Amino acid sequence: MPHSNHWIVPSLNLLASILLLISFAMLSRRRTQRLITLFAWQGLVLFTSTCLVAYSSGQKEMYYSAGLTLMLKVIALPWILHRLIQRLGAQWDSELLVNIPTTMLVGLVLVIFAFGLAQPISRMATTITRNTIGIALAVIFLAFLMMITRRKAVTQVIGFLAMENGLFFAATSATYGMPMVIELGIALDLLVGFFILGIFFFQIREQFDSLDLSHLEALKEE
């Protein structure tokens, strides 16, 4: 390892725990605007941790991917999301399927599960960041949980994006990131998927006069 600076591993662990904290915060927030802010923070933490990993492993490519994260997840997507919810008038989101304390408890169980799951994987990994694999998995699970418990379409998309953050973090911590081509491809997919979902929002609102997904139940064939 070119720069085995002793301060890098603790700070990476710190960043990982911040990431987990943000995930829990997202789980407990009701307002969509707050969620977007948290999402942007998550992207920032991700950017920092990627830079750190890049610095410690000396891989130039990871700086590019960190830059991509900064542009896409910290600036572009939150901005677009803000615009979107203003256009849709969906800043206020308080509808949950499960109340927040229960969700948090389930989230705790999931984190424990994720750590248990990550143990055999981290034993195989050779990176300095291997301890954070469990946290990465936990972030994915928590984002998924958020998608399940929310009723509004916008929050689902934020959950989806947060899940991608977790995947990205898992990739950097387990194998020093994916090859550049794949990363670019994923970033593009994300952007395209996001646009398609944005179009869907307008369609859904036009059809049901609301973004509440429970209206979609009417689509089911009897």
Add this chain to the structure above:
Amino acid sequence: MLLLVLGWLFLGAIGLLRPHSLRFVARGLFPAGAVIGLGVALLGTVALLAGHAPQAMVLPLGLPSLPFHVRLDALSGFFLLLMGLAGAGISIFAAGYFRSGEGTAPGLLGLHYHIFLASMALVVLADDAYFFMVAWELMALSSYFLVVSQHRLPEIRRAGFLYLLMAHLGALCLLLSFGVLQGGRWQFTFDAMRGAPLTPLWATVAFLLALLGFGAKAGLVPLHGWLPEAHPAAPSPVSAMMSGLMLKTAVYGMLRITFDLLHVQFWQWGVLVLALGLFSAIYGAIFAGVKTDMKRLLAYSSIENIGLIFTGIGLAILFDACHLPLFAALALSAALLHSLNHAFFKSLLFLATGNVLHATKRRSLGALGGLAHTMPWVATMALVGTLAIAGLPPLNGFVSEWLLLQAFLFTPQIPHAFINMLVPLGAAVLALTVALAAYVMVKFYGIIFLGQPREPALEDAHDANWLERIGLAWLALGCIAIGVLPQIALRAAGAVTGLLLGQTVNFSSQLWWVAPITAKQASYSGLLLLAGIICVVGITFVVVRGLAHGRFRRTVPWDCGYPWQTSRMQDTAEGFGQPIRHIFGTAFDMERELPSPSDSAPHYRIHVEDRLWRMAYLPIERAVQRLSDAIGVLQGGRLAIYLLYSFLTLLALLVGVL
């Protein structure tokens, strides 16, 4: 050979260039397809003559490690001959038949039609399970599109769906059967399957699956539900192809798997096929007796004939399992000959109904009658087909049914006492079926063509055009030729039995004489019989002319107490079927409305349904419905629930990895 098949595909493709030009597609492409059909028949004959030297080839097509294999041997040759000859007649007829503005555009119709022809040829040429299934599915799909070519009518869509469903279920069984046949070696060429070691149990499983799969395609009785729906729904040339040609691919497949790929036979298989065949035969004949829609009647008659063919196959398996190859060859020859005959006469009759349909726009027998006066050409040709299918000498139907009966008479040679008791019963059922079939055909021909027209519009029905006449005449000629000189067809069948059983029946050394096994027991000569009939008729004619000459007296005949006759006084199709309805009442679901004696405008209505619908098909349908409802509970319509599904799946998979 492959070039010719490609030629068919090519013809279909150029039809797409001008899909709406009826003239181009009908007058140009269909006759060309007929010429290719003749070429296919020629090559089939060459393969038959070549005897034991099959030609095999590996095509540069298919998946990387699964190339397409093709092979042309006597069995394929025989069925190619059948398809080529009958297909040529149907194609010529179709050239004159299709009118503009009927359902699908002519170009598309031509595409489906030629793909259908080509895929049937590929089915019999295929030499590995993979290619076979590809061709088989291609055949099912192209024929589905032909069936629903008039897709604006809901009942046609329904029939098409039923057909597709049964075809897929059958194909599924075949897939499983091939899966068993490869015997754990994972090689799917037929060559590898021939050598695959199978225990008797697995061989039986493979055989039963094949019987289910091919039975569904052929319309053996518990699996026949689609046939009387789909055949009437299709345009007449397509009905003719499906009934005359496509059902034969199922016969081919059955022979290929039973006698070629599986090298052991058990007499129990033979009894099973025999029983199913006989049951189908009698069932089809009974239902043909009560049906009043002319195409539906013919469809049931197809079930009957397929039943007869499978009876022959069953007998052949039985004899072969009992080490009596000579008799097995006799039964198999009868089955093959009947396949060939059925391709001719059933196609002929379906085409004739097409003419009637075009001329009168009526399908119900109750609205027809007296067409022999307005459509003499069609009536004559249909008469030939009717006599052939009724099994009257000197036409072809007689020869095969007679041979089948002869084969039954050899069953005392079988060393199982149990079978010896049962088989005479089978012979009796066979005889009954054949008699019923004759009865049905009297009804078919009599109601449509004889008597007085039941509706005034029938007076100006028009006869077939010249292309249609050529097609009809070609098929009728086939019926007569095989009937008069059955030796030619029997020698072709002999090449097949030589390949499959290693035994050929020497029917006689003379071309015009047929004697199964020994001339002492029975023999038949179509030519002599024809000559005899012509002599008797001629002499009678001359004698009557001579005796009665100059002594004609034209006068009003005795009117039997009826001063006038109307078409309402004629026997109706329902009336014709009444005895059968009465005798075999248990087989039907009947709804009858009888008029009361005081009714001034009496109305009689009867509705006959297949009892198997209620007893077998509907319970299965309900069970499937319940099952899908139970699965449908999963589809709650809530996005959160769906996400939960994927989340739980993810968790389960991750736990599984641990």
